Amino acid sequence: xxxxxxxxxxxxxxxxxxxxxxxxxxxxxxxxxxxxxxxxxxxxxxxxxxxxxxxxxxxxxxxxxxxxxxxxxxxxxxxxxxxxxxxxxxxxxxxxxxxxxxxxxxxxxxxxxxxxxxxxxxxxxxxxxxxxxxxxxxxxxxxxxx
Numbered sequence: 001x002x003x004x005x006x007x008x009x010x011x012x013x014x015x016x017x018x019x020x021x022x023x024x025x026x027x028x029x030x031x032x033x034x035x036x037x038x039x040x041x042x043x044x045x046x047x048x049x050x051x052x053x054x055x056x057x058x059x060x061x062x063x064x065x066x067x068x069x070x071x072x073x074x075x076x077x078x079x080x081x082x083x084x085x086x087x088x089x090x091x092x093x094x095x096x097x098x099x100x101x102x103x104x105x106x107x108x109x110x111x112x113x114x115x116x117x118x119x120x121x122x123x124x125x126x127x128x129x130x131x132x133x134x135x136x137x138x139x140x141x142x143x144x145x146x
Contacts, residue, residue, distance in 0.1 A: 018046040021060045026127050026138035032060040033101050042102030065125030065140065067096040070105050072117060084133035094142050096123055108140040117144075 018034070025032035034046040038055035049056050072094045092110040097103055108125065110117070122145035130138045 016048070018048045018058075022046060023137060025060060025062075026140065027130065029127055030062050031065045031125065031127065031140065032062050033098070033104060033106075034058050035061050035101075042098075042104045044101075044104035044106055061101075063098060063101045065127075066100070066145070067098040067106070067123055067125070067142075069094050069117070069119050069121045069123060069142075070097040071095040071119060072110065074113070084135065088133070092117065094123065096125070096142055106140060108142045111141055111143040114144045121145075 022032060022034070034043040035041065035058070036043065036050035036053060036055050037057040037059045039050060039053040041050055041052040043050070043058070046058070048058065050058065072092055074090055074092050076090045078089065088109075090113070092113055093107060094110045095105050095107050097105050110123070114121075123142040124145050125140045125142050128139050128141050130136050
């Protein structure tokens with residue numbers, strides 16, 4: 001399968017499909033988060049309809065990839081579902097809170113394993129292009145802020 005086919009297949013399998021613009025934006029080198037055009041509530045994960053006001057008018061705003069670690073875990077094993085990541089072991093996944101985007105949280109991988117890793121640590125994100133080990137998705141990768 002080509003990259004686009006892998007990504008399309010994965011999108012069809014997971015979630016409700018409302019997050020397609022998130023993945024499309026990453027593929028274009030942009031970090032965008034869903035936001036209601038009516039009440040301006042940020043949404044992640046994305047939905048087709050705003051849970052606050054009920055509006056169907058959802059936009060995708062570009063935001064700075066800067067946040068703080070909300071939660072993290074160090075992975076020492078992967079199942080067959082993530083077998084493409086075996087060469088990365090051990091690695092850290094983070095849930096990053098974006099204070100400037102309503103406090104929504106976005107998952108990603110952390111570059112390295114800083115000894116002072118803790119919740120609340122500031123991080124900056126970069127977009128990595130799609131590859132086989134990310135199952136054809138562009139991905140957000142986070143790094144401890146200097």
